[in-house]
Amino acid sequence: MKPNMKKRLSILLAALVLLTTMTIHPFKVKAADSIDIEAESAILVDAETGKIIYANNPDMELPPASMTKMMTEYLVQEAIKEGQISWDTTTHISDYAYSISANSTFSGIGLTQDKEYTVEELYNAMAVFSDNGTTIALAELVAGSEGEFVKMMNAKAEKMGLSDSKFVNSTGLANASLGENAPEGTDPNGNNLLSAKSAALLAYHLVNDFPQALEISSQTTTEFEGYTIENLNWMLPHDSVNFEQFYYEGVDGLKTGFTDSAGYCFTGTAEQNGKRYISVVMKTDSDAARFEETAKLLDYGYEQFETQEIFPAGYQLEGESTLPVSKGKEDNVKVATKEGLSIPVKGEQAKNYSLEYQLDEDKLNEDGELAAPIEEGEKIGIAKVVFNGENDYGYIFPTSGKQTIDLVAQSGVEKDNWFMLTLGAIGSFFGNIFSTVADTVKGWF
Structure with missing residues (x-):
């Protein structure tokens, strides 16, 4: 087993052991007229109309960590739609992508450099396991280099109206951690930035323009390199009872994120009885907290609001x-x-x-x-x-x-015919004359 995979699995095992010591209870919060979300920034949005249901510091720009990958997902889906690539297109792993994959500092699956991977394999690893090496490989495939891909990311952000956003790489890692591989044309010490509002708008476009993205993000596991890897979204219906307390009905996406500067963040989406909400929490205190605060937001939307035809x-x-x-x-x-x-x-x-x-x-x-x-x-x-x-x-x-x-x-x-228009004009002409004469006569007396 590859070293970074061993490390990842050991971390996951430790989390499972910790969770087994906790009291298991349904992941539901008491309905309330208002909510107090313990996150630096948060938002809840109706996925159909874009109506904002709740917001707290929604315009604050913060590092989004791996939530950045939602833009990478969008551009890959768009390239597939436009016929530039397909799910079966294969690509090799560059020295840069391999170095990130082989670095145990970064979460990742571990890639084989002399092997061809399909777009589908790489996308699954990126969306389900938040892998960084596969994300870079996709960016290089679509744009030729990550630097060119970053230009595409920022251009698409402007077109979408993501006013509080700045992309410097495709993964969400800090550029400083990439060293000499920091994408050309970007700040070597830069960070991606997104507000909760911009993250929600990006998610809105992703799930509405490419609903098939949810088929991938809703997978609890996927196979890669002979291993079964588990989705980092604990709100999905995982088989493990240790995640049972985080399960939330209808959740089918979308993207987790964590770095030291970003804290624990999560863009979630759920559908119940035909109603879909998109939620974002940024800079929460723990892995569990980001899901607990998301549940509060979703409960608030589903229990306090009802879709009505206003007009x-x-x-x-x-x-x-x-x-x-x-x-x-x-x-x-x-x-x-x-x-x-x-x-x-x-x-x-x-x-x-x-x-x-x-x-x-x-x-x-x-x-x-x-x-x-x-x-x-x-x-x-x-x-x-x-x-x-x-x-x-x-x-x-x-x-x-x-x-x-x-x-x-x-x-x-x-439009009236010329004869009637002419009569109207004549009538108006004589009417004006009559009014003038009448006003003049009145002036005599």
Whole structure:
């Protein structure tokens, strides 16, 4: 057995022995109206809408450790989708990737340098066991070098709107620990940085754009190099009774992380009864604490919130259900929301939501009228969702707090024919003359 594998297994065995001395109990916390999360930073997000359910220091940039690998996973999945590589594509292990794998200081499986590995093998080891050498091998395969891969990571982060992020390598290790192998173009002493909010947004894109990533992250074990390796996510349904207290129904991902500077962190995701949440805790005190605090977040979401349809499709504001139309065969047109809005709400929170219309000024004349012709279903503005209560954390997207729904015409309005438009213009002309004469006559008396 390879030295670093022996070390890893001995650490795992020690953890199991420690856990056997602890009282086993269901991993459930008492429901509460509010929660106190013991982590430097934390967030809970509805995975469908991006609505933030809970947040504590969500914008604080911290080292994410191996949660960095979520971006590596995303870019590998994207390369597969675009046909650049496939799951069966093979690659060799570079001197750099091998040196990281062979260094017992770093957690890892241990790689054979003169052997070809498939993308599937490397990805499984990265996602399930958080292996660093396999992560570097994938980065080099996709981009040619880790330095070029880091450029891809930061470009994708900008496109996703990860405002509180900076990537300097593909693994989450400190660059200083990589020595001369620190990726070209990065700070040799740099660290990856992510806020809990950016980590959750990255996870949001990963699970929604590539849901197959959850099929891999939900594996409790995987085979590699003739060994069975166990997932570091203790909230999954492991066979070992020693992890029983950490099991949480519906958890199927996503990524653990630990370094001395990052502490213990975890990006989790769970689905129950069709409702999926994404959680992030950063800089907790222990391996167990990151899962305990995650359970608190998930309990809070599932027990305190219920998804409700706040506004149905076709919703119309009272008194603003129609808009005036100029130069049309109809004098007005009905408008309504194109889609409905369903989000998790707590208690009677739904009554605190309202809509405000914001019309597209390019479609209005100087009198504030829509100009014909108008097509049925044509977007003529937006309905902005407004929350008038307390503790609204907004949305995870860069436009957080500005959720909008398209406002569309409910029917078409044809432009009036030239004859009627001419009569209208003549009538308007003589009407203006009459008004001028009337005003002049009034001025005589």
